[in-house]
Amino acid sequence: MSTADVTLRFEEGTIRVETDPPDADLGLPHTEEDPRSKTRRAPAFRYAALRQHLEAAGIDYEDRVLDASNLPDLYSGYELRSYQQDALDAWEDRDTLPQWGVLELPTGSGKTVIGVKAIEKLQTATLVVVPTIDLLEQWRRELEAEFDVPVGQLGGGEQRVEALTVSTYDSAYLRADELGDRFGFVIFDEVHHLGGEGYRQIARLLAAPARMGLTATFERPDDAHEVVGDLVGSKVYEIAPDELAGDHLAPYDIKRVEVELTDEERERYEADQKVFRDYVIQSGIDMQSGSDYQELVKRSGNDPRAREALLAKQRARDVMMNSEGKVETLESILSRHREDRVIVFTAHNDLVYRLSERFLIPAVTHQTGAAERREILQSFREGDYSRIVTSNVLDEGVDVPDANVAVVLSGSGSEREFTQRLGRILRPKKDGRAALLYEVVSVETAEERVADRRR
Structure with missing residues (x-):
């Protein structure tokens, strides 16, 4: 035993607290007695709070928790916009736990850039957790380009850990207890996913004392965002699309088009x-x-x-x-926007394929293979395709090329889903054009209430 009064160690997703003498009553929060080892234990995510308590109480302790790899000096060439700097400052200024918190910014506003600058500031081994392979590859490219260091990858056929590592939620869930002491900082992109029962364990098993959540829509209809707040921190910054439209995002308009059933x-x-x-x-x-x-x-x-x-x-x-009136309305919208880049969203795959066949539009659904999806999106990005039709697969977690018109033919009452679909057309356009979202609704049906809820 160290001569220190307390020694903290990481052990399979927990913080083992050794005291000298073993039965010392130090009033340590978040800990429980472990009779087998005659120590106290806390979930790994309580590591920062334990340190804070010990330091505030003036208790001498030896910290052997983190086994993080060293990094060379990291520097990013990014210059933050004013609202991005405000978001980073709000995260850094958190009083209760050091550098915890969730940032809510619209799609296309540069959340990744804020994460990169946070890594630069902390200069510590970092794990970035993302929901999809597309985001995995996007973050890895970004980190490699900005910092010129090897970037590990967990998911997408690779299992390689580096001081900077990007992981899918699925891979992080499988390996969190093993990797829990390897990182001083963790970024959860699309952090609302952390509210899922299984994924919560990722944050619980990681000791990383610094935590950042990024999302366009934090609140969940099942209130699980409150659990996320316990594991990553509460929402410390938010800015709405309206506040950025015209300056940092494209100005936009939303038009509801009502159609009759036959x-x-x-x-x-x-x-x-x-x-x-x-x-x-x-x-x-x-x-x-x-x-x-x-x-x-x-x-x-x-x-x-x-x-x-x-x-x-x-x-x-x-x-x-899936009414026929919606299909006819889409035909009119596509005709009106021949020169625009259009994404059509629906709730059902059947309608996606029906529209794809009728209007000869490339379709992207959960059934579309990864290689085919990349080819379609690349062709859309390069202008070979000017329109695509999709179900929920492009709502989030995919680097969608710029478009300026979206058509929501059907969807849920989720505000998150609607915000994400709007975000797909909000990236600033070189020609300064405004973005336009059409919301097509069958009148005198329950869909009117669904549309009202998401707005």
Whole structure:
């Protein structure tokens, strides 16, 4: 045992706290007694808070937690815009825990640049965690270009750790307890993903005392962003697209286009809605309550009427989301914007392929292979294609080439989804053109309420 009163060590995703004498009562927060080793333990993410407590209490301690690789002096040539500097300053000025916090900025506003400058400031081994292979490759290219050092990669067929490493959430989840002492700083890109049950463990098992979350939309409808706040820090900076439009992002406009169902579609929609409504009324289920909706889903497993009600609701949703009026409206929009770069968003793959075939537009869905998707996006970037149609796969986590027109034919009531789709057209245009988003909605259907919720 060291002559220090306390020794901190990393051990399989925990901080082992050794005291001399072993039964010393130091009032250490976040720790529990471990009778097997006769020490106290805390989850690894409490490392920064433990150090802060020991220092504030004037307790001598030996810190053997981090085993991070050394880096050469890092320098980035980026010069931050005023709002980017404000975001970085807000993250650095956090009082409670050193350098924790979430930054919420619109897509296209340069969140990656803020992360790069934070790495430059801290000069410590850093892990960047991202949700997709596209973002993995994007971050790796950026770090290699800015710092001219080897950059490790976990995911996409590689498992190589360097002092600067980029990992997918999936790979980090599998290796967090093993790598938890290797990094002094962790950046969670698209940090709202950390709210997922499994992914939370990544942040819990890492000891990294400095933590940054980046996102365009922090709040989650399931309130799991509160868990993220405990693991990375609360939101310390936010700026809306409206505040950047015209100066740092393209000015934009949103137009809602209302379309009517055909007589046949209306008949099918109303019939299926009636089946659903009748069951809900008779069963006393409150559809405004998420728990009641889950009860309906559970009932459908052994109640044929509940199952039919859910199927009827899905059929009605398919009618309003994929109506013929929407297809005709898209034809008009595409004709009007022949000279523009257009991304068409839908909620369903079936509609994507229907539109792709009808208008001869390249399609990108979850079923599109990685190589084909890269080829399509590269051709869009180079101007060989002027329009693409996609389902949710391009909402986030993909480096989408510049476009100035988006058409939302269908989607969920998620504000995040809508914000991300808008963000795909907000990068400043060389010719100063404004961005335009069309939101196509079937009138006198539940889609009107869905559209209102996301706005």
